[in-house]
Amino acid sequence: MKNSHKRILMILLRMGLGIVFVYASFWKIRNPEAFAGSVAAYDVLPFFLNHLVAATFPWIEATCGILLITGYRVKAAAGIVAALNIIFIVLLASTVVRGLDIDCGCFRQGGAKTPAWQVILRDFIFLAMAVSIFNYQRGAMFSRK
Template sequence: MVTETRRAEVLPWITTAARIVLAAILFWAGWAKVTEPPALQKQAVEAYQLLPASLTGLVGYGLPVLEIVLAVLLLVGFATRFVAIISAVLMAVFIGGIASAWARGLSIDCGCFGGGGAVAKGQTKYLSEIIRDVVFLALAVWIARFPRSRASVDGLLGI
């Protein structure tokens, strides 16, 4: 049986690991997109056919920056609960977007880690992408639920 003291010692380490993993994923996703030509960033968003043309560029260019900012904040552990909630919402939006593309019969690459756009029929990976993003969502929810962690700015500030 796990004692309350042992639980209090272990939870911050689990959250620290979750913070680092989610930060690495968000950074990788953002960096892969931000280093692509802007036209490809916009094309990946357009492929979903969910937003008006006037917003696809803004989302295409802004999303990678948001992912990198969230990654840095998670890595240093600043505003951890808030950043985890924003990350969870972002993952839920990604899951919804992929599910929507799948349900509407679109044949696209999610563009989650760069690339994106139309692909040949049968080349989609919607189920695995959704499962992957559900795991990322679970990490964000864990961090939001148990935000105290080791080696964090929040800890240094006593937050």
């Protein structure tokens, strides 16, 4: 692929991923208590920690989303997003293994339920996007003359 094409592709990728994350954080920031309920449904943390996660986590999503969109500190933001998606995938897989039948609470809280495997697939796509953005940024650092 020509370099310029690749560059445009990467800009589109990071914009897309950024918008998804800002959108996802929007619903959680608007209603942290409902999101705490979604976190509680995963049944991994005690009551207070669910709320602590609900209070802080959406802001990490929002910050990374905004950084990805604006193009500032993209590599770091992409790294965080990749790590987050790995956590999502592990958590979702654990709900499948434990036989929990819950909604992921990814976007709008308390909406219709999305099957876990579909969410896992979606998160793998986001993970791939984040990893390629992360790698591209390094590529630019080291291989461009």
